[in-house]
Amino acid sequence: MTTIETAPAAADERADAPVLEALHVTKHFTARGQLFKRGPKRVVHAADDVSLALHAGRIMALVGESGSGKSTFARLLAQLHPVTSGEIRYRGATVTVRGGKSLREHVSRVQLILQDPFGSFNPVATIARTLTRAVRIHHPKASAKEQLRIIDDLLGQVSLRPARQFTEKYPHELSGGQLQRLSIARALAASPDVFLADEPVSSLDVSIRLGVLNLLRRLVEERGVALLYVTHDIASARYFAEDTSVMYAGQLVEAGPSETVTQHAAHPYTQLLIASAPDPSRAEEAAPRDIGQPPSLIDPPSGCRFHPRCPFATERCATDAPPVFDLEDGQWAKCWLYADDAEAAGKRAENAVAYGLGEVRQAGRRRDAAAGPATTTPTPGRAAAPADAPTPNTEGVPQ
Ligand SMILES: Nc1ncnc2c1ncn2[C@@H]1O[C@H](COP(=O)(O)OP(=O)(O)OP(=O)(O)O)[C@@H](O)[C@H]1O
Ligand code: SF4
Ligand SMILES: [Mg+2]
Numbered sequence: 177m178t179t180i181e182t183a184p185a186a187a188d189e190r191a192d193a194p195v196l197e198a199l200h201v202t203k204h205f206t207a208r209g210q211l212f213k214r215g216p217k218r219v220v221h222a223a224d225d226v227s228l229a230l231h232a233g234r235i236m237a238l239v240g241e242s243g244s245g246k247s248t249f250a251r252l253l254a255q256l257h258p259v260t261s262g263e264i265r266y267r268g269a270t271v272t273v274r275g276g277k278s279l280r281e282h283v284s285r286v287q288l289i290l291q292d293p294f295g296s297f298n299p300v301a302t303i304a305r306t307l308t309r310a311v312r313i314h315h316p317k318a319s320a321k322e323q324l325r326i327i328d329d330l331l332g333q334v335s336l337r338p339a340r341q342f343t344e345k346y347p348h349e350l351s352g353g354q355l356q357r358l359s360i361a362r363a364l365a366a367s368p369d370v371f372l373a374d375e376p377v378s379s380l381d382v383s384i385r386l387g388v389l390n391l392l393r394r395l396v397e398e399r400g401v402a403l404l405y406v407t408h409d410i411a412s413a414r415y416f417a418e419d420t421s422v423m424y425a426g427q428l429v430e431a432g433p434s435e436t437v438t439q440h441a442a443h444p445y446t447q448l449l450i451a452s453a454p455d456p457s458r459a460e461e462a463a464p465r466d467i468g469q470p471p472s473l474i475d476p477p478s479g480c481r482f483h484p485r486c487p488f489a490t491e492r493c494a495t496d497a498p499p500v501f502d503l504e505d506g507q508w509a510k511c512w513l514y515a516d517d518a519e520a521a522g523k524r525a526e527n528a529v530a531y532g533l534g535e536v537r538q539a540g541r542r543r544d545a546a547a548g549p550a551t552t553t554p555t556p557g558r559a560a561a562p563a564d565a566p567t568p569n570t571e572g573v574p575q
Pocket of ligand 3: 246248374
């Protein structure tokens with residue numbers, strides 16, 4: 177059952193209150209091959225002390241390279257894995273899923289959209305059958321006629337029209353883009369408040385990605401759902417998401433408004449990600465950089481986990497985990513570069529030269545651990561797409 181342990185009075189009535197949030201969430205898996213071994217178990221530190229808040233009508237991008245723990249974190253929010261420690265809150269109340277009914281309840285509020293739409297459908301069931309099953313689960317009292325109407329409506333909402341052209345088809349008869357729209361329609365059957373989209377377009381042809389992203393954006397704006405957009409592609413975060421959080425080796429290292437994080441990245445890892453990502457708004461395309469290999473999550477580096485790869489690391493970075501430093505405009509970074517001392521100032525100057533920054537950044541305000549977890553604060557707006565970015569005119573065309 178869903179246990180409501182804390183429900184701050186009128187918490188969900190505040191416009192800026194998160195719909196779904198993770199507070200200090202940690203997930204350690206027993207390392208593969210260790211389950212039946214004697215002696216101390218080795219664990220994979222897939223998520224460590226991650227706090228993040230999702231707000232109605234807003235998109236949060238979660239960016240990081242392969243193996244950084246993005247999918248694990250999305251699955252923790254979806255309650256498909258139990259947390260090792262920390263808590264997940266839905267509208268201010270702690271959610272603890274312990275079985276079928278409570279999982280169904282959480283799933284109807286929080287829907288996961290996966291990267292591979294082909295793998296998420298029964299290949300021998302028609303679209304009508306797949307959607308009927310979803311509609312029955314979430315609208316058990318609907319008559320057969322009402323179910324058909326709901327299915328028509330769901331397909332219309334994802335621009336698969338006319339519905340009858342799709343209902344009798346099998347998954348293999350649809351394109352990747354159409355299947356991803358279908359998985360969004362299936363998710364909509366639950367009338368969720370939150371979508372967790374785990375690399376929703378990375379398996380699709382580049383030409384049809386924009387249409388699916390525009391569809392998700394429209395659903396966020398029209399239905400006020402909160403969306404977590406998990407991606408490797410930090411450039412897409414700038415144009416698609418209001419806020420961006422950057423994950424490295426199971427930990428969040430930087431977050432803030434997407435425009436600030438992508439245009440004025442503070443953490444050396446984010447800076448490396450951006451320097452190695454293609455971006456249509458950059459006049460001169462930098463050659464992709466070799467950004468090295470991520471560390472083992474079984475035995476992650478001490479201090480700052482990025483220190484073995486960081487060109488600005490100091491001795492302290494190898495021993496002491498950096499705290500949160502608040503910067504300007506709601507941006508924060510866990511990085512010793514923003515400490516208020518001479519050594520950090522010298523390293524910030526080196527950083528400015530290395531990345532051609534116009535000026536050396538200021539020290540940040542070290543956040544007191546008692547001030548609560550580092551989550552992003554909603555700020556209005558998101559970046560406009562650059563003039564040469566593809567215009568969002570493909571959404572109505574099922575591809
Ligand atoms: N069930 C599991 N048991 C053990 N280890 C796991 C399990 N699921 C994930 N991991 C490990 O947790 C770490 C994070 O994996 P995760 O899939 O969350 O990363 P990711 O950022 O989503 O990567 P990608 O971008 O490749 O999808 C990896 O080291 C992975 O091997
Ligand atoms: S804390 Fe140190 S090692 Fe880590 S990113 Fe900052 S400068 Fe680099
Ligand atoms: Mg993943």
